[in-house]
Structures are given as C-alpha cells and as structure tokens.
Amino acid sequence: MSGGYEKCYRRWEDDPEAFWEEAAQHLHWYRKPTRIFDADAAVYGRWFAGGETNTCYNCIDRHVEAGRGDELAIVHDSPLGHGKQRFTYRETLTEVMAMAAVLIDHGIEKGDRVIIYMPMIPQAVFAMLACARIGAVHSVVFGGFAAHELATRIDDCQARAIIGASCGLEPGRIVPYKPLIDHAIDLADTKPAYSFILQREQMPATLNATFGDVDLGAALDQQRAQATIVDCVPVAATDPLYILYTSGTTGQPKGVVRDNGGHMVALTWSMQAIYGIRPGELFWAASDIGWVVGHSYIVYAPLLAGSATLIFEGKPVGTPNAGTFWRVIAEHGVKALFTAPTAFRAIRKEDPNGDHVGEHDISSLQALFLAGERADPETIRWAETHLNVPVIDHWWQTETGWAIAANPLGLGLLPQKYGSPTVPMPGYRLAILDDAGHPVAPGTLGNIVIRLPLPPGCLTTFWNADQRFRQACLDEFPGYYKTADAGIIDEDGYVHVMARTDDIINCAGHRLSTGAMEEVCAMHPDVAECAVIGIADPIKGQIPCSFLVLKNRVDRDFGDIRREIMQLVRDEIGAVAALKTVVEVQRLPKTRSGKILRGTMQKIADGLPWTMPATIDDPAILTEITDLLAAHGISPSGKSVAGF
Known part of the structure; x- marks a missing residue:
C-alpha cells in the first residue's frame, strides 16, 4: 500500500482527536472548540464542541481577506440555457450578501429553515451560502421534484420561506417550477411566509404578493444598488448547517442533519487528500445541488479549499451530444471530474468508440472520480482508455457526506482493484x-x-x-x-x-425507495396490492419494476392502468423514478407469514441463482413471475439452486 495512505490512516488511528484538531486549524474560528470530541453529547457525540464559526465566512470571506478576491470561484455553464458566467470570490461575496440582505429584510434569521428549490444556476449556490451566512438552516430540494414530496419537506422542517425559480430546463422542454411550489404549499400544513422566485426568461411565472410571492431578481437588484453589507453570524460548530432529505421518503421524511464545524473540517481535508485539488484549481462535480454530492462537492468543499467550482445545467448526452463533458473540460480547464457511473454508461452507449473525446483538448483533466452507485469494470476501463487519466471509484452516502472508502489521489494512489472503492478513509473504521x-x-x-x-x-x-x-x-x-x-x-x-440490504434501489445515481413507489402505486383506485423491485439495467444501474394485483371486478384495459400508474409515480415521486415496467399479476409470492419475497423476485429478474424460500406459501407463483417477466422482455436465466 501507499506509504502516504498508511501513514495518514495510522496517524488518525493513534489519536483521532489530534488528527482532526490539526485539520481544523486551516479554518477560521470565532471561538476555538473547547473539546474536539464530546462523547457525551447528542446521539453518539459531537465534534468541535464549544467552537463558534461560520461556513459562509470560511467559503468566501476569508479568501477575499487573504488577497484572493480576484481569483475564480464559480463557473456556470448551461448548454440548455445557452449561457456561461464566471464569478470571482469578490463577486461571489457581493452576490451572497445581496441574497442574505433580501432574506433579512423579510425577517429570516438564525435558526429559521429555508427550502431552496432551484435549477442548476449560480443563484442556487448564492442562496445556500446566504443561509449559512445568517445562520439559517437550508434544505435543498431537487428542482422539479413533485409537489407532494416538496410538501412533506415543508412540513417536516417547518420552512419559513422557499427560494425558488420560475422554471427549470430539461432537454427539449421547460419545467414550470412555480405551479409545483404553489401546489406544495397548498398541500402542506406549514405555510411558508414567503416564496422568493427568480424569474427566468424561458418561462416567467405569475407572482402574487398577497400570498407572499417576492420577485427575487428585483429584490437582489435593489440590494446590489445599495451595496448592502451583511456580516456573517457566528454559529456554534454543532449548530445545523442544512437538512437534506433522502430520496423517496413519501409519507415519513428522513432529514439528514449536517453541522457546521465537523462538516467544514472533513470536506476541507478531503479536497486535498482524496481529490488532490489545491487552491485556484477547477473542480467539477457533475451532479445537482439537490443531492448530497452537490452539497459537498459543488458548493462547500471546493470553496472551503479555495479552489473553483463548476455548476453545469445540462446532461451528459443530448446537450447537444455525447461530447458535452469533454467540451466543458476543455473550455474551462477542469482538473478533476466527479460524476456517477450512469453518466459514463450513457456516454459510452452514444459514443462507444470515444470519437467525441478526440474533438477536444482535455489535457487539463488529471482524474475522474465515480460514485453514487457501483462502478462496473467495463465502464471504468472504457473511461481509462479514452481519457487516459486515473479513474477512481469511491463509496459514500447521503448520511456520511463524504467518502467512506476511496483511493486517495492526494495521498498517493493505491493499486486498483476493479469493483472496489479501495480502502477506508481516516475517520472510518469498518x-x-x-x-x-x-x-x-x-x-x-x-x-x-x-x-x-x-x-x-x-x-x-x-x-x-x-x-x-x-x-x-x-x-x-x-x-x-x-x-x-x-x-x-x-x-x-x-x-x-x-x-x-434494504429496499433502496439505485437508478442513474439516485437512491429511490421501492417502498415509496409501492405506496404511490397503491393510491390507484384499481390496485389491491403491489410490489416494486429494482432490476439490473446496463445504463442506469437499476430500474424499478412494479407488480400489481388488481382489485376484483376491475374491468378495464390494463394498458390504461399501466399508463396511469406510471404517471402517478412520476407526479408523486418525480421523473427520476423512471418507472416504465408495470406487470399485472394474479398474486404475489409471499412467505406464510405474509412477507412479500422481493429479494427472490429481484434475483429471478436479474438472472441470478436463487434458493426456493423455505417459508414460501406457494412455490408455483415464482414460475408465474418468471413467465410474466419474460413476456415483458426480461428473460431471466438464473435457476433455483434448490432445483426449482
């Protein structure tokens, strides 16, 4: 193993508190922590107890004060909106203070929760940083998420305000956001006092000040004209920075809480040690701020490290072709790209020979990082061949906020094993x-x-x-x-x-709950019972497949029911659910105690070996499931190892 990694990991093992105390010294503290780790606090203990800091100050102000205000902080590239913008650290500070002043003018203060529901535009990042600046707790919801999902989050965090945009852009279509926001507020028990809406020229929205709508663009213009100064509000290191709700939490939201102090220390350390990024270099996480990757590595980590970050409003294919990523890398000088394996499977499908790569000078690129789902060896090999840079798989979760296991570029790469995200990072004893x-x-x-x-x-x-x-x-x-x-x-x-080990499937890098989809399917008036499983897909990793048992005496064409179910899931969960396979069954395979055998169904669908469950109530049902899957173009080849 690399001496750099081994030495670093041993140093952490020998004295974890000293390790993280040293890492924290690179940040600004209004008051130093009195305890690096308080084992008696909260659920399992708290890091940097007694410390006071501010995440926005550490992301922006301290770099400006250090004389780096004219260096690049943010690049925005939108092939969908046909626009490009660049912001220095000083310009970013101006924009963030204007956003913070708008919030303060409308009574938003430390501890208030603010939902951000925006597309991939610079104002979304300014909104996150503005909340951090004044001590408000932000909760970013993926732009375009269904109104029902947005409403559950409004209620769970009791949001005082929503920062949104009039619309989002997708290939070939414009998605109106304002009607979704309005519908979510109608559904929610908690009524936010304000909806700050940024009007986009592609589809402006109708605003109603009587119901708390605020033209965000006009309000920002006013604050910029006044050159309003908004100082950072000191917050406890253990105070929450944000709440991020995991995908598919229909009915009972699960809001992951991230604090200020520990979050900054870990992300700052990771930028150099894991990603090898230094101040002034451009890092591109091709994700969305609605997901944890966007929080950690579009917004906070690059700016904490004093590097530049790229915000991309587009897709890996179709905007306009499979060479979009290479155009962006060449045009802006990206040093490292972080994306999901799904993106590369889509690119590979459209451009199997990598012809588009040769059309651009991507010599600035020094590494590709993959995460969000398991990176299959063929995708890694394709990327290695055509990009000629290290391709690094790493593993982490919404809950952890940064890599549990990785191959640390900044410490010296270890030998690669395809299919493995390599080794645990300091801080994680697995x-x-x-x-x-x-x-x-x-x-x-x-x-x-x-x-x-x-x-x-x-x-x-x-x-x-x-x-x-x-x-x-x-x-x-x-x-x-x-x-x-x-x-x-x-x-x-x-x-x-x-x-x-649970019922979460990974579709194109999005973690989706099959239980949430089952709940939506069951909303259909003709459905008596249902089960949703994830089945293997060569592009998206997994896609959902729904099995429906209809109510007795339903006398309708199943094709109509299928279309209604697909639309219902799209409306309630969002388009990312990608439910396209809906199968009618007479009954579901269950144990004698009534538990649906989803795991066995999934193995059959994926053509994997499976064992006849000892507790199954009727083995013949699995034969019916196999035949139905084959009829829908899914041809399982796996056989029961018990001879079924």
Whole structure:
C-alpha cells in the first residue's frame, strides 16, 4: 500500500482527536472548540464542541481577506440555457450578501429553515451560502421534484420561506417550477411566509404578493444598488448547517442533519487528500445541488479549499451530444471530474468508440472520480482508455457526506482493484458483521458497519427524530453505524460493496425507495396490492419494476392502468423514478407469514441463482413471475439452486 495512505490512516488511528484538531486549524474560528470530541453529547457525540464559526465566512470571506478576491470561484455553464458566467470570490461575496440582505429584510434569521428549490444556476449556490451566512438552516430540494414530496419537506422542517425559480430546463422542454411550489404549499400544513422566485426568461411565472410571492431578481437588484453589507453570524460548530432529505421518503421524511464545524473540517481535508485539488484549481462535480454530492462537492468543499467550482445545467448526452463533458473540460480547464457511473454508461452507449473525446483538448483533466452507485469494470476501463487519466471509484452516502472508502489521489494512489472503492478513509473504521452482529472472516459477505463515533462531516441525527436515527442506524449493531450496504473486506483490506440490504434501489445515481413507489402505486383506485423491485439495467444501474394485483371486478384495459400508474409515480415521486415496467399479476409470492419475497423476485429478474424460500406459501407463483417477466422482455436465466 501507499506509504502516504498508511501513514495518514495510522496517524488518525493513534489519536483521532489530534488528527482532526490539526485539520481544523486551516479554518477560521470565532471561538476555538473547547473539546474536539464530546462523547457525551447528542446521539453518539459531537465534534468541535464549544467552537463558534461560520461556513459562509470560511467559503468566501476569508479568501477575499487573504488577497484572493480576484481569483475564480464559480463557473456556470448551461448548454440548455445557452449561457456561461464566471464569478470571482469578490463577486461571489457581493452576490451572497445581496441574497442574505433580501432574506433579512423579510425577517429570516438564525435558526429559521429555508427550502431552496432551484435549477442548476449560480443563484442556487448564492442562496445556500446566504443561509449559512445568517445562520439559517437550508434544505435543498431537487428542482422539479413533485409537489407532494416538496410538501412533506415543508412540513417536516417547518420552512419559513422557499427560494425558488420560475422554471427549470430539461432537454427539449421547460419545467414550470412555480405551479409545483404553489401546489406544495397548498398541500402542506406549514405555510411558508414567503416564496422568493427568480424569474427566468424561458418561462416567467405569475407572482402574487398577497400570498407572499417576492420577485427575487428585483429584490437582489435593489440590494446590489445599495451595496448592502451583511456580516456573517457566528454559529456554534454543532449548530445545523442544512437538512437534506433522502430520496423517496413519501409519507415519513428522513432529514439528514449536517453541522457546521465537523462538516467544514472533513470536506476541507478531503479536497486535498482524496481529490488532490489545491487552491485556484477547477473542480467539477457533475451532479445537482439537490443531492448530497452537490452539497459537498459543488458548493462547500471546493470553496472551503479555495479552489473553483463548476455548476453545469445540462446532461451528459443530448446537450447537444455525447461530447458535452469533454467540451466543458476543455473550455474551462477542469482538473478533476466527479460524476456517477450512469453518466459514463450513457456516454459510452452514444459514443462507444470515444470519437467525441478526440474533438477536444482535455489535457487539463488529471482524474475522474465515480460514485453514487457501483462502478462496473467495463465502464471504468472504457473511461481509462479514452481519457487516459486515473479513474477512481469511491463509496459514500447521503448520511456520511463524504467518502467512506476511496483511493486517495492526494495521498498517493493505491493499486486498483476493479469493483472496489479501495480502502477506508481516516475517520472510518469498518467491519463486516453477520446478521447476529458477529465479525466474519476476510472475503465473507456481510453487513458493512462503521465503528462509532462517526467522523466529522457525517450526519449528527435526523431532523427532530433522534430516536428514529437510533433505531434506523445504531440499534441493530450496538457500537456501530449500520450502512445498510452488504459487502466484503478482502485480505488486503480493500472494501467491496455488493448490494443494499434494504429496499433502496439505485437508478442513474439516485437512491429511490421501492417502498415509496409501492405506496404511490397503491393510491390507484384499481390496485389491491403491489410490489416494486429494482432490476439490473446496463445504463442506469437499476430500474424499478412494479407488480400489481388488481382489485376484483376491475374491468378495464390494463394498458390504461399501466399508463396511469406510471404517471402517478412520476407526479408523486418525480421523473427520476423512471418507472416504465408495470406487470399485472394474479398474486404475489409471499412467505406464510405474509412477507412479500422481493429479494427472490429481484434475483429471478436479474438472472441470478436463487434458493426456493423455505417459508414460501406457494412455490408455483415464482414460475408465474418468471413467465410474466419474460413476456415483458426480461428473460431471466438464473435457476433455483434448490432445483426449482
């Protein structure tokens, strides 16, 4: 192994508090922490207790004050909006202060929750930083998410305001956001006092001041004209910076809470150690600010590190072609790209020979990072061949906020093993346990868990739901955080993440709950029972497949019902759910106790070996499922290892 990684990991193991105390010295503190780790606080302890700081100050002000105000901070590239913008740190500070002044003028203050519902435009980043500046807690919701999903988040965090835009842009269409915001407010019990709406020229919205609508663009213009100064508000290191709701949380939102102090320390450390990015270099996380990657590596980590970040409003293909990524890298001088394997599978499908790569000078690119789902070896090899840079798979979660396991470019790359995100990062002590909580031998599949305490930067709890956090993440394996992923650690210490252990599927890098989709399908008046599973897809990783049992005496064409179900899921969960396979069944395979055998159904659909469950109530149902999948173009080849 690399001496750099081994030395760094041992240094953390020997004295975790000293390790993170040293990392924290690179940041600005109004008051230094009195304890680096307080083991008695909150659910599992808190990092940097007693400290006071401000995330916005550390992202923007301290770089300006250090004489770097004229250096590049933000690049915006929108092939959909046909526009490009560049902001220095000084210009970014002006924009953030204007946004903060608008919020203050409307009574938003420290501790208030503000939902941000915007497309990939610079104002979305300014809004996040403005909230951090005044101590408000932001909750970014993916622009275009269905009104029902937005409403649940409004209620859960009791949002005082929404910062939105009139529309978002997708290839070939414009998505009106304002009607979704209005409908969400109608559905929610909590009524935000204000909706700040940025008008976009592609589709302006009708605003109604009587109902709290504010023309955000006009309000920002006024504050800029007045050159309003808004100082940063000191907050406790343990105060929440943001709430991020995980995907598919229909009915019972799960808001991951990230604090200010630990979050800054971990992300600042990761930019140099994991990604090898230094001040002044351009980092591009091709994600959306609605997801955790966007929070950590579009907005906060690059700016904390004093580097520049790229905001991209487009798609890897179709805007206009599969060469979009290479055009952006060449035009702006991107040093490192971070995206999901799904993006590269889509590019590879459209341009299998990599012809578009040769059309652009991408010599600035020094590494490609992949995360969000398991990176299959063929996709990695294709990228290595055509980009001629290291392709680094790494593994983390919304809950952790940064990499659990990675191949750390900044510490010196380790030998690669395809299919493995390599080794645990400092802060993470991993173990593989069986279902009874016992350690297993190297190379044995089991539950991947992280020994407590979690490192800085990880979630501290769920919003207003400490007990739910304990039950969901800590209680099953005492002393450990349950990742809900299954995998192995081999004899070389490499981590191999194999599958989720719950009902979350990964569709094009988006974690989606099959349970949430089942809940929506069950809303249809003709559906008596349903089950949703994720099946393997060569482009998106997994796609959902819904099995429906209709109510008795339903006398309608199933094609109509299928279309209604697909639209219902799109309306309630969002287009990212991508439900296109809907199968009618007479009954679902279950255990005698009534548990639907989703895992067995998924193995059949993916053509994997499977074992006839000992508790199944009727084995013949699995034969029917196999035949139905084949009729829908899914031809399973896996056979029951029990001879079925």
